Amino acid sequence: MIKQGQKMQEKLRHIPSVSAVLSDTRISELMTEYSTAAITDLVREKLSQVRSTIDDESEVPTISQISDHVSAHIEQNWANWPTNVINATGVVIHTNLGRAPLSTESIQATIDSSKTYSDLELELDSGKRGSRHARISQLLSSLTGAEAGLVVNNNAAALILGLSTLALGKEVIVSRSEAVEIGGGFRIPDVLKQSGATLIEVGTTNRTYVTDYEKELNEETGAILSIHASNFKIIGFTASPSITELSILGAGNGIPILHDVGSGSLIDPTKYGLAPEPLPQESIDAGTDLCFFSGDKLLGGPQAGIIVGRKTYIEQLSTHPLARAFRIDKMNLAALTATLIHYLKEEAQNKIPVWQMVSAELEDLHRRADKLAIIIPSSNLYSVKVIQTKSTIGGGSLPGETMDSYGIQMKVNNPEKFARKIRTGITPVIPRIEKDAVIFDLRTILKNEDEALIASITHTLQN
Numbered sequence: 073m074i075k076q077g078q079k080m081q082e083k084l085r086h087i088p089s090v091s092a093v094l095s096d097t098r099i100s101e102l103m104t105e106y107s108t109a110a111i112t113d114l115v116r117e118k119l120s121q122v123r124s125t126i127d128d129e130s131e132v133p134t135i136s137q138i139s140d141h142v143s144a145h146i147e148q149n150w151a152n153w154p155t156n157v158i159n160a161t162g163v164v165i166h167t168n169l170g171r172a173p174l175s176t177e178s179i180q181a182t183i184d185s186s187k188t189y190s191d192l193e194l195e196l197d198s199g200k201r202g203s204r205h206a207r208i209s210q211l212l213s214s215l216t217g218a219e220a221g222l223v224v225n226n227n228a229a230a231l232i233l234g235l236s237t238l239a240l241g242k243e244v245i246v247s248r249s250e251a252v253e254i255g256g257g258f259r260i261p262d263v264l265k266q267s268g269a270t271l272i273e274v275g276t277t278n279r280t281y282v283t284d285y286e287k288e289l290n291e292e293t294g295a296i297l298s299i300h301a302s303n304f305k306i307i308g309f310t311a312s313p314s315i316t317e318l319s320i321l322g323a324g325n326g327i328p329i330l331h332d333v334g335s336g337s338l339i340d341p342t343k344y345g346l347a348p349e350p351l352p353q354e355s356i357d358a359g360t361d362l363c364f365f366s367g368d369k370l371l372g373g374p375q376a377g378i379i380v381g382r383k384t385y386i387e388q389l390s391t392h393p394l395a396r397a398f399r400i401d402k403m404n405l406a407a408l409t410a411t412l413i414h415y416l417k418e419e420a421q422n423k424i425p426v427w428q429m430v431s432a433e434l435e436d437l438h439r440r441a442d443k444l445a446i447i448i449p450s451s452n453l454y455s456v457k458v459i460q461t462k463s464t465i466g467g468g469s470l471p472g473e474t475m476d477s478y479g480i481q482m483k484v485n486n487p488e489k490f491a492r493k494i495r496t497g498i499t500p501v502i503p504r505i506e507k508d509a510v511i512f513d514l515r516t517i518l519k520n521e522d523e524a525l526i527a528s529i530t531h532t533l534q535n
């Protein structure tokens with residue numbers, strides 16, 4: 073024991089000192105590039121970690137090894153982030169991958185909006201203070217037929233703002249089939265509680281009628297809330313009232329109808345052979361008082377929560393203190409404006425990546441897959457094949473709906489290991505693993521990523 077203790081003492085004594093590590097050339101270089109204090113802290117942290125983990129078996133690290141570790145830490149953590157990845161999953165709106173990629177025009181708009189000052193909250197004509205919502209409200213009206221619109225940070229915030237403004241201390245009637253979890257722990261009953269409203273569930277899980285809502289109306293009722301089942305499907309013996317029916321009920325009783333349509337597709341997805349989604353313009357047309365949707369799902373824009381509807385309610389929402397807390401920033405506002413203009417120009421399918429992907433022709437995907445698969449070097453250690461596959465919309469839109477697609481299928485020894493390697497490779501690629509094979513679905517791979525994809529696959533195979 074004593075002998076071992078002495079050995080440890082000896083080891084601890086041989087651990088390089090902070091000043092010795094700091095005088096290493098590589099560390100000195102890092103100190104000219106980065107903050108001296110921050111580099112010193114990193115070195116200290118590393119040395120104290122060495123001190124606390126060293127045991128009989130471990131070797132005392134050299135100064136050079138400690139420098140290696142510090143450099144690696146900096147390279148990994150002190151770099152721009154998020155890292156771009158190639159989405160080969162076939163899931164068009166992938167929340168973990170940042171949802172909708174932006175159009176060229178939207179990207180340019182974010183750059184323009186942030187490189188200098190702007191008239192974000194200034195009326196150039198009068199020189200008076202303006203509202204960041206004025207322009208976007210008009211665009212949203214033109215697109216959806218609503219009287220006014222308001223944009224906040226995301227749809228979750230939009231809902232909390234709407235409910236807090238209109239239903240604080242009041243009852244909100246929701247169908248039992250719609251008091252659901254939307255994803256990432258966002259549960260409608262919790263949202264209501266947070267907004268200070270009381271949830272009144274009506275109907276049953278599969279069937280709810282207008283009369284179920286009607287029976288619960290009283291002087292405590294603040295709103296009727298309808299939520300689109302965006303990430304699940306109830307099929308079979310089902311019934312739910314239309315928004316028109318609910319709107320008639322609401323109008324007759326002076327109760328606002330709030331409709332959360334989720335992905336907020338302004339284009340009818342049935343045009344591309346997909347199932348219908350509630351469109352904001354249809355919701356407004358049906359008489360909804362406030363319609364809520366996301367900016368970065370099927371709309372194909374930046375993260376945002378969009379609310380359209382009656383002017384009186386929009387005004388109430390926009391003056392609530394939470395509207396200030398949830399307000400959208402100028403870059404997202406600029407990107408959203410550019411995205412909405414694509415719809416007004418009827419060029420969404422050609423300009424917005426999400427719609428380019430949804431509308432991509434099967435033959436084109438096939439041709440691209442063939443062209444790329446040929447370039448992948450062959451070997452008897454793995455097989456490469458072009459296969460027909462299925463893409464999905466994802467991101468809480470069109471549950472269970474798939475689109476025929478083409479992909480490159482690679483059968484390798486260890487698909488999980490291969491996937492990990494290509495995720496952490498030169499250009500990270502996120503494939504899908506299906507039936508023990510790695511699949512690269514062409515539908516979600518942007519056209520200008522083809523070359524990088526092949527380089528990544530080749531690199532992964534050769535290393």
Ligand SMILES: *Cc1c(COP(=O)(O)O)cnc(C)c1O
Nearest residue numbers: 226227228254302334335366468
């Ligand atoms: C996705 C979704 C939300 C949440 O929207 P975020 O923009 O992610 O906050 C709310 N409601 C429905 C129905 C959704 O599909």
